[in-house]
Amino acid sequence: xxxxxxxxxxxxxxxxxxxxxxxxxxxxxxxxxxxxxxxxxxxxxxxxxxxxxxxxxxxxxxxxxxxxxxxxxxxxxxxxxxxxxxxxxxxxxxxxxxxxxxxxxxxxxxxxxxxxxxxxxxxxxxxxxxxxxxxxxxxxxxxxxxxxxxxxxxxxxxxxxxxxxxxxxxxxxxxxxxxxxxxxxxxxxxxxxxxxxxxxxxxxxxxxxxxxxxxxxxxxxxxxxxxxxxxxxxxxxxxxxxxxxxxxxxxxxxxxxxxxxxxxxxxxxxxxxxxxxxxxxxxxxxxxxxxxxxxxxxxxxxxxxxxxxxxxxxxxxxxxxxxxxxxxxxxxxxxxxxxxxxxxxxxxxxxxxxxxxxxxxxxxxxxxxxxxxxxxxxxxxxxxxxxxxxxxxxxxxxxxxxxxxxxxxxxxxxxxxxxxxxxxxxxxxxxxxxxxxxxxxxxxxxxxxxxxxxxxxxxxxxxxxxxxxxxxxxxxxxxxxxxxxxxxxxxxxxxxxxxxxxxxxxxxxxxxxxxxxxxxxxxxxxxxxxxxxxxxxxxxxxxxxxxxxxxxxxxxxxxxxxxxxxxxxxxxxxxxxxxxxxxxxxxxxxxxxxxxxxxxxxxxxxxxxxxxxxxxxxxxxxxxxxxxxxxxxxxxxxxxxxxxxxxxxxxxxxxxxxxxxxxxxxxxxxxxxxxxxxxxxxxxxxxxxxxxxxxxxxxxxxxxxxxxxxxxxxxxxxxxxxxxxxxxxxxx
Numbered sequence: 058x059x060x061x062x063x064x065x066x067x068x069x070x071x072x073x074x075x076x077x078x079x080x081x082x083x084x085x086x087x088x089x090x091x092x093x094x095x096x097x098x099x100x101x102x103x104x105x106x107x108x109x110x111x112x113x114x115x116x117x118x119x120x121x122x123x124x125x126x127x128x129x130x131x132x133x134x135x136x137x138x139x140x141x142x143x144x145x146x147x148x149x150x151x152x153x154x155x156x157x158x159x160x161x162x163x164x165x166x167x168x169x170x171x172x173x174x175x176x177x178x179x180x181x182x183x184x185x186x187x188x189x190x191x192x193x194x195x196x197x198x199x200x201x202x203x204x205x206x207x208x209x210x211x212x213x214x215x216x217x218x219x220x221x222x223x224x225x226x227x228x229x230x231x232x233x234x235x236x237x238x239x240x241x242x243x244x245x246x247x248x249x250x251x252x253x254x255x256x257x258x259x260x261x262x263x264x265x266x267x268x269x270x271x272x273x274x275x276x277x278x279x280x281x282x283x284x285x286x287x288x289x290x291x292x293x294x295x296x297x298x299x300x301x302x303x304x305x306x307x308x309x310x311x312x313x314x315x316x317x318x319x320x321x322x323x324x325x326x327x328x329x330x331x332x333x334x335x336x337x338x339x340x341x342x343x344x345x346x347x348x349x350x351x352x353x354x355x356x357x358x359x360x361x362x363x364x365x366x367x368x369x370x371x372x373x374x375x376x377x378x379x380x381x382x383x384x385x386x387x388x389x390x391x392x393x394x395x396x397x398x399x400x401x402x403x404x405x406x407x408x409x410x411x412x413x414x415x416x417x418x419x420x421x422x423x424x425x426x427x428x429x430x431x432x433x434x435x436x437x438x439x440x441x442x443x444x445x446x447x448x449x450x451x452x453x454x455x456x457x458x459x460x461x462x463x464x465x466x467x468x469x470x471x472x473x474x475x476x477x478x479x480x481x482x483x484x485x486x487x488x489x490x491x492x493x494x495x496x497x498x499x500x501x502x503x504x505x506x507x508x509x510x511x512x513x514x515x516x517x518x519x520x521x522x523x524x525x526x527x528x529x530x531x532x533x534x535x536x537x538x539x540x541x542x543x544x545x546x547x548x549x550x551x552x553x554x555x556x557x558x559x560x561x562x563x564x565x566x567x568x569x570x571x572x573x574x575x576x577x578x579x580x581x582x583x584x585x586x587x588x589x590x591x592x593x594x595x596x597x598x599x600x601x602x603x604x605x606x607x608x609x610x611x612x613x614x615x616x617x618x619x620x621x622x623x624x625x626x627x628x629x630x631x632x633x634x635x636x637x638x639x640x641x642x643x644x645x646x647x648x649x650x651x652x653x654x655x656x657x658x659x660x661x662x663x664x665x666x667x668x669x670x671x672x673x674x675x676x677x678x679x680x681x682x683x684x685x686x687x688x689x690x691x692x693x694x695x696x697x698x699x700x701x702x703x704x705x706x707x708x709x710x711x712x713x714x715x716x717x718x719x720x721x722x723x724x725x726x727x728x729x730x731x732x733x734x735x736x737x738x739x740x741x742x743x744x745x746x747x748x749x750x751x752x753x754x755x756x757x758x759x760x761x762x763x764x765x766x767x768x769x770x771x772x773x774x775x776x777x778x779x780x781x782x783x784x785x786x787x788x789x
Contacts (some may be wrong), residue, residue: 059188069597070074076321078425079225080671080694083288087186092590094163096164096168097164097165097166097167097168097169097324098161098164098168099168099169099538100169100170100171100661101168101169101170101250101439102168102170102171102173102567103170103171103172103173104172104173104523104565104714104767105151105172105173106175106558107139107174107635108437109154110135110136110140111135111136112137112154112157113150113151113153113154113420114134114135114136115136115148115399116153116154116157116259117233118157118525119132119149119150119153119154119277120132122149122153123149123150123515127448131146131585131660132146132150135150137772138177139175140174140175140176140177140178140563141174141176141177142173142176142458143176143177144175144568145565147172147174147335147568148568148580149655151172151174151568151570152570152578152579152580154564154568155172155578156576156577156578157570159283161572164688166572166573166575167571167572167573168571168572169482169569169570169571169744170307170570170571170578171567171568171569172173172567172568172569172570173567173568174266174565174566174567174568174786175563175564175565176563176564176565176566177558177562177563177564178411178562178563178564179423180562181549182232183232183234183536184536184548184549185774186232186234186548186564187248187492187536187538187545187546187547188236188547189233189234189358189718190233190234190235190538190544190545190547191233191235191236191240191545192235192236192238192477192545193224193235194236194237194238194239195220195237195238195239195240196482197210200223200240200480201566202223203217203220203222203223204219204470205218210240211239211240211241211242211648212239212240212242212475213241213242213243214243214576217241217475217477218488219395219650219752220237220239220477220479220488221479221485221487221488222736223237224237224479224486225480226481226484226486228481228487229481229486230481231481231482231483231554232480232481232482232483234478234479234481234543234682235478235479235480235481235486235657236476236478236479236494236538237477237478237479238473238474238475238476239474239475239476239477239502240475241308241473241474241475242471242472242473243473247530247571254427255258256312257308258275258276258289258290258659258683259272259273259274259275259289259290259291260289260290260291261291261294261513262275262287262291262293262294263291263292263293263367264291264292264316265367267317267318267319268316268317268318269313269316269317270314270316270317271313271315271316271317271326272312272313272314272325273289273294273312273313273314274289274310274311275285275287275290275310275313275734276288276289276308276309276310276311276313276341276343277289277305277306277307277309277311277343277660277665278293278307278309278343278345278424278443278766279307279423279424279441279443280306280307280404281401281402281403281404281441282403282404283297283298283299283333283402283707284296284298284299284402285305286327286368286424286441287311287313287370292367292368293367293368293370293424293716294317294324294325294326294367294368294428295323295324295325295368295424295427295441296313296325296326297325297326297327297328298327298328299315299319299327299331300325304336304390305336306340307343308340308341309336309337309340309342310336310337310339310340310341310550311334311335311336311337312333312334312335312337313326313331313333313334313335314331314332314333315327315331315332315333315334316330316332317330318330319365320427321427321428321429321430321435321439322362322363322364322365322427322428322435323365323366323426323427323428323439323729324365324366324367324368325427328506329506330415331471332497332501332505333497342450343450343726344449344450344452345370345422345449345450345451345452346370346451346452346760347370347442347451347452348369348370348371348422349370349372349373349425350367350371350372350373350374351371351372351398351425351438351440352389352392353391353392353393353396356389356392356394356398356438357394357396359393359396359425359428359433359438360395360396360428360436361435362428362674367580368424368425368426368441369417369425370422370423370424370425371408371421371422371423371424371425371440372420372422373398373419373420373421373422373440374388374397374419374420375389375390375418375420375675376388376389376419376421377389377415377417377418377419378411378415378416378417378418378474379397379415379416380412380415380416383402384396384399385399385400385408385411386400386437387399387400387419394434394737395436395591396432396436396437396438397437397438398437398438398440399429399437399438399439399440400439400440400442401426401427401439402441403438403665404441407445408443408447410445419445419446419447420451420720420753421440421444421445421446422443422444422769423440423441423442423443423444424440424441424443425439425440426439426440426441427439434718444580448546453772454596469586470693472534473497473498474497475496475497476494476496476538477489477494478492478494478496479539487574491526491535491536492535492536492537492538492547492630493522493526493536493537493538494517494537494539495521495537495538495539497542499521499525500540503517503520503521505517505542506604507529508539508542508543509539509540509541510541510542514539514541514548515559515689517539518539518548518550518557518559518572519550519557519558519559521533521537522537522550522552522557522565523556523557523748525586526552529552529557530552530554531549531552531553531554532551532552532553532554533550533552534551534552535547535548535550536548536549536558537548537549537550537695540549542578548560548562568580569581569582569583569744571709571744581744582742582744583743583744583745583746583747584735584738584742584743584745584746584747584772585746585747585749586746586747586748587749588601588602588664588748588749588750588751589749589750589751589765590664590751591664591665591751591753592663592664592665592753593664594661594663595664596662598661598750599661599666601658601659601661601730601734602654602659602661603651603652603661604730604733604734605653605657605726605727605730606647606652606653606661606731607622607648607735608726608730609653609656609657609726610622610647612644612729613645613646613656613680613698614623614644614645614647614653616694616695617645617680617683617684617696618646618683618692619644620644620645628721629699635730644704645679645680645683646676646680647675648662650662654667655672655673655676655677655719656673656676656699656719656722656726657719657722657723658719658722658723658725658752659722659723659726663753664751665750665751665752665753665754665764666723666750666752666753666754667749667752667753667754668715668716668717668719668720668754668759668760668761669753669754669756669758670712670713670714670715670716670759671714672714673719676703676766677698677700677705677715677718680696680698680702680705681698681702681703681705682706684696684698685702685703685706685789692771697722697725698718698722698749699717699718699719699721699722699725700714700715700717700718704712711759712759713757713758713759715759716756716759716760716761717760719758720785723768724768724780724785727748727768727770727778727780728770728778728780731746731770732776732777733776735776735777735778736756736775736776737775738772738775738776739772739774739775739776739777740771740772740773740774742772743772744772745769745770745781746769746770746771746772746778747767747768747769748767748768748770749765749766749767750765750766750767750768751764751765751786752764752765762787764785764786764787764788765788766786766787767783767784767785767786768780768785769781769784770784
């Protein structure tokens with residue numbers, strides 16, 4: 058059983074149709090006698106939209122209330138936060154919003170609403186600050202501040218603990234956090250990594266095989282709209298969507314770590330396979346290898362190739378420019394095969410030139426990259442242009458890649474990028490040691506590209522924490538700093554002894570309100586008892602049904618002649634009612650399980666309602682027989698069976714009559730049980746009480762369906778629960 062002052066979101070959908078249909082209620086005597094009140098709406102569901110939070114924040118009545126309570130800033134934050142910082146704020150400020158809206162202005166007093174609102178859980182200030190933290194990458198001069206050495210450009214296990222020394226307090230306030238990126242070298246045997254500013258060019262490209270991880274130091278020899286071309290002493294490769302052309306120039310020296318992949322028979326390093334790219338301050342004069350002539354015959358060889366190949370520097374002469382839609386192609390007069398040349402990664406500068414030359418013959422140089430397909434057939438031989446109608450400066454000897462050859466690469470030791478989190482205490486920064494910081498290597502191991510994308514952290518962070526903290530104790534809680542998309546953020550996770558789960562920061566709850574006059578709304582809390590778990594013998598429902606069993610025994614069975622029960626008092630189990638160790642004779646509605654379910658359907662053994670008329674028949678007939686006997690003897694019994702006892706004993710009794718009786722009886726019993734359970738509860742505590750109960754018995758011709766039934770009660774005084782007419786019904 059769930060008891061809550063506010064209806065849960067799950068409960069809202071179940072309560073949308075509290076009032077049952079007239080044809081259904083017509084089964085009950087007097088239920089069809091309704092008093093129509095002008096436009097009274099009951100339990101209408103509404104969820105605040107983003108714009109509603111702004112309306113609430115700008116409401117003049119709320120501003121006055123917030124000013125009186127010193128809550129102006131909290132109210133103003135609603136516009137951007139789109140959540141309340143406490144449940145009480147929602148209770149205080151939503152009524153003015155409801156009263157000010159034309160949507161509900163015409164409703165009559167007595168109308169009720171369930172307003173779903175976002176409410177912040179109590180979030181540690183440190184976590185909130187980490188969600189706003191900035192990022193900083195150590196500059197060349199910072200390493201000297203941390204290590205004390207002018208020659209150092211990386212940190213080690215001995216020096217990274219001093220990283221806070223590199224941070225300036227400028228633009229930071231007390232309590233601010235910053236995520237620091239730095240180069241870290243594990244080292245072994247005293248080896249030192251090679252500084253990328255001094256590193257020699259590698260001879261890796263042209264030799265590394267498909268899916269091989271490479272560490273290349275080379276230079277940029279072409280820039281195109283989809284990235285760049287990287288060249289080292291072994292050859293050239295396409296960097297696909299890696300690097301921003303605005304930040305790179307021809308001749309820039311770069312170090313790239315990543316995986317060699319292939320697309321349309323052309324080798325490339327893609328964004329997803331990139332581990333790191335670092336640009337040196339050094340540049341080189343760009344010269345190109347002696348080109349291979351790309352003519353119609355060679356184009357056909359390339360079109361039909363099957364092996365993946367590195368970039369080939371080519372020369373194209375007397376090719377006709379063909380512009381179609383957004384594509385720029387070229388071809389030769391004698392090209393009768395199925396191959397067509399394509400200009401790949403065309404920059405704006407090259408587009409302007411090609412537009413002028415559309416349909417004309419041109420000559421150019423560039424890198425033959427790949428062969429794209431048309432209708433799944435290789436057709437377009439893609440070339441990245443480096444020189445259009447001009448000639449490049451050539452190397453004395455070609456360094457163009459030839460055939461792909463096996464290679465065993467011996468790499469020099471090199472540092473890796475790491476992250477740390479520091480906090481400013483008002484006077485200086487300090488390294489934070491009690492926060493888990495997801496590292497670049499962690500992202501890679503989880504298949505991410507140095508950050509979590511598209512909410513993937515929700516499934517990956519629990520796995521990361523399990524691996525990082527294999528010996529965590531149950532109830533451990535830790536803050537985790539990580540990159541989501543392009544920004545740093547943080548969350549808290551708790552360990553239950555088995556799995557890590559995110560500690561939520563926002564709850565969505567339904568707060569009930571009632572229109573108390575033509576112009577005013579007020580908070581209208583609901584005491585909700587939910588017994589909707591199917592057949593699990595939920596302890597709270599078992600106890601509730603036992604209260605029902607006791608009341609029925611005292612007010613029905615005992616009056617009919619059952620012996621006084623010996624287990625009076627607070628009952629917390631569904632033990633059968635016994636006298637002297639055995640079942641008492643003539644206990645009428647009591648089942649073998651002591652539930653008394655055949656009077657009102659309260660079936661504690663399975664945790665369900667049960668309105669099975671065939672099983673209830675004997676109990677009602679036995680009770681009716683006693684009542685008839687007493688009436689004929691002139692001593693009628695003050696017992697309400699929910700149906701006339703003469704009808705029970707007649708041949709006209711139908712199963713639907715007993716179902717109707719048990720349903721009416723459940724209302725009578727619940728009123729009494731609620732008074733027993735909540736003797737001090739009054740209207741100042743709750744506006745009403747709602748009970749939702751699962752009914753498993755399905756025989757619709759007798760007036761019952763399988764599903765949840767609901768009841769509503771007013772609270773007139775301390776412990777005084779009164780059924781709301783026509784509120785009983787089946788929840789569709």
